[in-house]
Amino acid sequence: MSRRSEEAHPLAAAVGSGLRVVQAAIVLGLVAYALSGIRVIQPTQVGLVLRFGRLVGGTPAEQVRRPGLLLAFPRPIDRVVLVPIKEVREVVIEDLWSGETEPLLDEFGMGDSIDPVREGYCITGDRYIVQPRAVVKYQISDPIAYALRQIDPSLLVRDASMTELTRCIGGMTIDKVLAEGKKGLAVALSASIQKRLDLTQTGVSILRVELPEVVPTRHVIQDFKNVQSASIQSQTMVRNAQTYRAQEIPKAEREANQLIKSAQTYRKGLLAGVTGEVARFEGLLKQYKQDPQVVRGRLFREAMEEILAQVGAQYLVPKADPSQKQPTIRLLLPPKK
């Protein structure tokens, strides 16, 4: 008996050491389990702890755990919900937009229309049709409401935004929508989407609404482009006329100045000439008064010299004899130059 037990001893030792490995594994597993509730909350997140399903903490300030190390019990005692509160989320609304700019070749036999089920659009206040595409950016403002009180609130953000888009465009004329669509409408939208979401305590805050596209549908887009090109054409005409005016008026003013200046020059020249002449006359008059005969003769001779030097042809005829008949002179004129 004792021999047998002595023989079995090595086997028992082997089993015992195996058991110790298993025991160590179990202890390790238990420790890992006990620590599995410890979580790190990233800086962009907050944490909510549900103990036996109930939110831990008396006030919202206690319930929402700030970023850092979170000590919680392992499941099934505690469940930790992490909510990315700083993350800017975005929802693109394309259900009211087709993305087509050319009429489709085959509109499924409908031709010039839109199937209201297949394709969305907005009706403007003056009963016309436009297609907007919107991007709504938002953030979670109330992690408890967002994570615990509703199923997939991001879908509600999309549908509420679409609803407000439909409503806001339904209150504006098509020209207002197309003209200020991207600014005024976006601002109004962000407020009214927020208002709608607050009615069901969605727990999000709308940061910004963008409208990258607000267009007439592909069926009539060419007609809108025609208006645009007509107004560009009209502006060009006006601009050309303005350019013409900008050139013509200064030119006329320049010419007018020239006219006046030449008149002034004329007056100045005239008066200068007259003054000179008068001065010469007065000078001569002084001499003349002293010796009229001499001065008169001198002036006459000087003049004659000048005249005779210029004149083309000269003829001298003798003094008429009163007793005789007047002499007859035949003139042969030199050819004209």
Add this chain to the structure above:
Amino acid sequence: MARFILRAVVGGAVVLVLLGWLFSYQLEESRSAVVTRFGYPRRVEIEPGLHAKWPWPVEKAQSLDMRQRLYNLRHCQTLTRDKKNVILMSYVVWRIDDPLRFLQRTTGMTDQAELKLDSLINSAQTAVMGKYELAALVSTNADEQKIRQVEKDILADANKDVKQLGMELLQVGFRRISFPEDNVRYIFDQMRAERAQFAAKALAEGKREAAAIQAETAVKRSTIESEARIEADRIRAEGEAEAARLYAEAQRKDPEFYEFLRSLDSLKKLMRSNATLIMRTDSPPFSVLRYGIKQAAPERKDTQ
């Protein structure tokens, strides 16, 4: 001995956990549970946390998600009070209001519940839209557009029936408002006509404005020109008057001598190379040739 105690503690803990699991259930935030005993509903629990119950098969806790849900309705074609056809695509936010009633009326399946919602809300939409004109949905007049009021009416109308099913509608909204295809065709025609009119108007306005600017330019230019001409004429006339005054002043000093000088000057100007001069030999300076240094006789001249 120590070994026995350890075993007892471990064994006891295991048994406690097992019993706890059998005799309790967890209720998470925003969930409710209907506890049934042998199939009969006994109580409804809405407080989150750990709750006691008899183990299966005596009591059973059926848990329901009470969170707000979103449901998109199928499209719904209705007629407004002014007989306009509109197609509405709406969404609703709803939640389970009365868990027990909800379980009894809908068997607890949310997709089946939503099918029931769909028909209830559609009939509410049809009923309410019949009381409003199309302008309540789309209008440039802010007082006419009453979408929020329409939504409220639909909500109130539908909730009467929906609450019977243990559910509650929290919000309804028109995601899309559309017209039937035929109306859209007509709208396109109208849009085209209007745009063509705008284009023609824009062109006409441009032409008119350009023509006005050109006309204004012409008027301004001719005004500038004529004013300048008048001014230039005035300056010239002034100069001439002044010159005349100076001449007259000079002349007054000795009219005879003045006349003599003027005549000489005139002659100088008039006698050019194409003039032919015929003079008598007794006129100076030629008189010298005939009379020597005798006094010159009065001159006489002719031009051709």
